[in-house]
Amino acid sequence: MSQPEESGIERDYCAGQLSLREMAKIYGISEAAIRKRAKKHGWVRSEKTGTQVRKKGTQKAKVRTEEKMQNSTPEKVIEELHCDAVEGEDEFSIDSRKYGLSDMQWRFVNEYLIDLNRTAAYKRAGGKGEGNTAYVSASRIYRNAKVSRAINDALAARERRTQITQDEVLKLWWDIATADANQITEYRRLCCRHCWGFGFQYQWRDAVEYEEASEKAKTAKKPPPRDKGGYGFDSTLDPNPDCPRCNGAGEGRAHFHDTRDLKGAARRLFAGIKEGKFGIEVITRNQDDALKMVAQHLGMIKTKTELSGPDGGPVKTESVNMTTEEAAEFYRKMMG
Known part of the structure; x- marks a missing residue:
């Protein structure tokens, strides 16, 4: 058995999330073999559920918050509480029963959310394939409708937890302005x-x-x-x-290109497709407008125009009729 498979068995055994029967099906070995390895290497199987672990982590976060409040000034309490709330916030929980996922699919989703690499997620989830076989197997799981829905829901929940600041908005504009359209078409x-x-x-x-x-x-x-x-x-x-x-x-x-695989700036640039009389038309966000928004934010473009008279005073207007010579003389005085 390869080293990655051995480490995968150890991880799943110690986590206690899967039964020995389920592990035997995934790794293609008997339950007795798993018990033998655990005894040989001294693996300790956890009996705690994921919910219990999260509650324990939340309790630790509360203790840290109380200690900070005792040693902080009133002005810092709000900021520290906010930081703890972000740090201690639970990740989006993938309920395999809600999405109808198998054990392998559930592990794949959780591993994929780490780095958004389907092949690496497939291997970490216990997949046995290598090279092109691993990529094909990972893609088959990734394209599954249930798996895709679970991943999209998890990514959407992650985005909702992200605070939007001016810097983030500026980065979005910059990504659109500098995205490579060749990654789309x-x-x-x-x-x-x-x-x-x-x-x-x-x-x-x-x-x-x-x-x-x-x-x-x-x-x-x-x-x-x-x-x-x-x-x-x-x-x-x-x-x-x-x-x-x-x-x-x-x-x-x-x-x-397959727009389902777009990431980063190219994903933000892509706005959809339109099928018409002359075929498929790719719709993208306006990169020139995005670049103008960045320039305005940095103060490189002035959009305000002020008009004033001599010494910054208001512009004077005359409603009387003037000859050409009088108008020229009035203009010379104004420009003074």
Whole structure:
């Protein structure tokens, strides 16, 4: 058994959250083997529930608060109480029964909330896969509707606990203003159908595509297509610089990233999509407006204009009719 699996068994055994039967199913070993390892390494199994542990932590927080109040001035009491409330506030509790999660899914959700890394969360939750297998298994759990709902609810609860300040708002504007739109959508120059075909002939994806094209040509009473370029066309490859059909420039294609995986500034920039007559349109927040808001906040843009007369006095107006010479003389006096 690998070291990560051994440490996972120790963690779950000592936590006392799972029964030995459930652990045996997860790690693929017998209950007797788990007991044997616990006896050999001296593991101590906790009998306390998560609720009891949280209450104990809350009680300690109260004791610390009382000690601070005895040694603090009245002006500091409110600030210290506020800090303790933030520090001692319980994290969002994932109730597996509420969301209908299995034990593995419940552990995955809690581990994912630590660093938002699905593959790492899968391994810490007891997953056995490695490399691409681990990523595929982690993605399968992550895309589960129940798991996704639990994660979104937990992240929303975390945001509600976060206090919004002017600095936070400024950071949001700055993130939008400097976000890389290529993390949402890209315009790529990729290979054409002739770039990697034999003798730069038209290349098909597979035999099925070729047969479908042949049937379509036969129905339309047109000559059948040729497959001298072979099969295996991959539209994600770069252009062949020697291709005589596209002159090495390839073909332009739009690519949209999976917005469910957007994080940080790119997530704030993304505002949705719109499907219309000409296809899909990605909607983003206005980066220029966000940059202006940052500049205004830093005092780089003046939006207030003041008009005054000589020596800062009010602007005088005359309602009498004046000739051109009188108006010029009046103007010279005003500019004095």
